[in-house]
Amino acid sequence: MYKVIIVDDEAVVRVGLKNTINWNEHGFELIGDYANGREAWEAVEQHKPDLVISDISMPFMDGLELAGLISTQFPYIKIIILTGFDEFEYAQQAIRLKVSDFILKPITANEIRALLDRVKKEMDEETKHREDLGRLKSQLNQSLPLLKERFLERLVAVGLNLEEINERFSYFGIPAPLPLHVVLIVDIDDFGDRELHSYEHDVEFLRFAAFDIFKETLEREGVMLFRTREERMVAIISGQDDESLLYEQVYSLAEQVRHHIEKYLKFTVTIGIGRACAHLEQLPESYKSALSVLDYRFLLGKNRVLSILDMEGKPSIPLPPQLDWDRKLASAVKRGSAQEAFQLIEDGVAELKSSLAPIEACFLQMQKVVLSLMNSIQELVAHDPEASFDRQMRLMDVYGLKTLDEVEIWLKDVVRSVMSTIADNRSHLTNMQIHRAVEYIETNYANDKMSLQDICRHVLMSTSYFSLVFKQHTGETYIEFLTGVRIARAKELLHNTTMKFYEIAEQVGYKDPNYFSILFKKHTGITPKDFREKQLKESGN
Structure with a gap:
């Protein structure tokens, strides 16, 4: 039985509602009636009814103010507003206060009965919804895969102590893996020819298909798989006590994943293999080393399996001081020498590749080039600030590129565009100068x-x-x-x-x-x- 109170400053309304409605028959117990909102609020605080039926216009505290207090402190209490004011503003306020119903007076006893039956049905359904533990358990089970992924991501990205690891392994039903452990990360390079034509749902399907191949290839004893929030695919591979044998196994599995995705899905991935560790608490070290080796895609290109062991064995060559190709490139662009500019781009990219310089150093060079080109645009295309700004923003696209090969193609395209802009600007400037000359002649x-x-x-x-x-x-x-x-x-x-x-x-x-x-x-x-x-x-x- 649900508890209900009536609030109305007209005694005849309260008496009528009390005496003409068989409240119990409709599943309600009428526990009080009140002449104003202040009295009703005290009763709400004391008795916490399930339903409040209230008029709007009342002394001391009106119905909407009462509804506001109830919705703030007792949001589970349903509120029905009765009013003689057919005002849209009142209806808007009632909606904002999450009032269950907004009824215009006069209202008949039959309409009140029907309203009570409908409200009781809604309350019954809500009660059943809250009390359905089986449904809640089902929802939890459906959420377990995602919860498991988030746990594994936290395990490798942040690290956990052994007690928490064992507790979570038990909760998710994960067998305790044997050492050694290696983290492998798969990152999609792009979607090939479908990159420009894929809608969001197509991209999701392709990612799902790639993860399906990833699982089919790697799902076995001693392997834990998950996807990160950055849409990378990660495997924790364990069980070999010989480090060289473990790396051999992991590299073989990674190559299979790379090959199958390219063959069956027609796009490519780059895979990073991290450093082996003996304890689960050390997994963040393996994960971070796998991420760092993925950065070498920028130098070496896409569609590769890269191991931290291979990259650690290759000392980087410091970038030579004479690599001032940003200044030379800007100079060639200003002179309009496309052939010289393209040659500088090719030579600069080749220099970066051969140096195996850290990714940070490569991006520093890119930043210098971008700044030089921005300055060239600023100097030579001053007549159109908006277009100049758009072109400068386009130069920021370099930070979304994944390889130096892409950088080379992009830089050449940008240089073509900038040179064309500069040529157009020179023509515009010349037109302005001739116009000024004509004005000077006609004046003097x-x-x-x-x-x-x-x-x-x-x-x-x-x-x-x-x-x-x-x-x-x-x-x-x-x-x-x-x-x-x-x-x-x-x-x-x-x-x-x-x-x-x-x-x-x-x-x-x-x-x-x-x-x-x-x-x-x-x-x-x-x-x-x-x-x-x-x-x-x-x-x-």
Whole structure:
């Protein structure tokens, strides 16, 4: 039987609800009725009913305030609000307070009965849900594989003491492995040709298929398998008391996994084999060494089985001081020499590969290259800050690449893009300079002393380069363009003023009126005098 209280400041409503409803028949025990929210809250704190039926508008504490207190401190108590206010705002507040129902008055006894039956059914289902220990146990069993994976990940990544290890092994039903132990990590390189076309569910399927092959190949006595949160596949292989035999076994199993995934799934993985350890508490050392050897994929390429023993036996060669290819590459890019830039990239990558330098040193070189290219973009593509920023952000993609071979391809692609941008920017800059030159000519044409040198100083260009690009952009030489501007202005003055011919000549930049007349006739076919008379006749008509 569920306990219920009624809260309403109208006595007639409370009496009506108490006397017209057979509460027990509907599975409820009415334990009290109250005239305001304050009294009701005290009863809730004392009796903790299962259901509260309350009006909204009441003195001292309204129904929504009461519902707020109940939902905060006793969220399991169901609340039904009765109100005569058909306001959307009230309904919104009720929803936020997780009120079970929001009923508009007046409400009939039959409607109350139906409401109680529905609420009781919901409460019965919730009670059954909470008390179904069998269901809870089933859920726990379903969660065990994931819990086991998280335990094994913690075992190798963080480390546990022997007592906790034994306790967890017993809980998960894992047989205690015999020494020695080695951690093997499988990391998917990429998904091959499907990389660009795979949706998220396709990727999950491919990862599942890879783990299935991983399990089929390695699942045997003395091997514990799991996946990490970074989507790597990890095996703890134990049982050999001879270290060399253990490494031989692990390498063979790793090669099988690599081969089968490539053959059947058509993509590749890189596998790292860590250092052997004698005790389970030392597994983090093996795990970290396996992770560190995976880093050598950056130097050696994908689709490999790499052992810490092999890499420890190869001393790295310090990067030579003359490897300043970041500066040389930026210089080649600025000059637009693609062939030189590509050769520098190839030589730089080859130098890094042969040095077997630590991954940190390789990324330091990459950072220097990225910064140099960023500076080149900043210097040469200043007119479009947004595009410049986008290109700079693209340079950050290097940190997502997994091998130096990918870095080489990516760098060449970036250099092509940057060179194209710089070429476009030079063209834009030249256009701006010619535009400024035209404005300068059209503003200063009356200056008879204006020279080519004056204009070139104004637009910051050499006279030879200016003469070349000015003709390309305008179709005329500087002198032809200047003469055209002056003659056009002379025509306006001849037509619109009564100025003397020698005055007009001086106004458009010619000290010698005779020279002006010769030039004018050459460009228009008639003398200034004939031009004015012709304009006057046409105006008179």
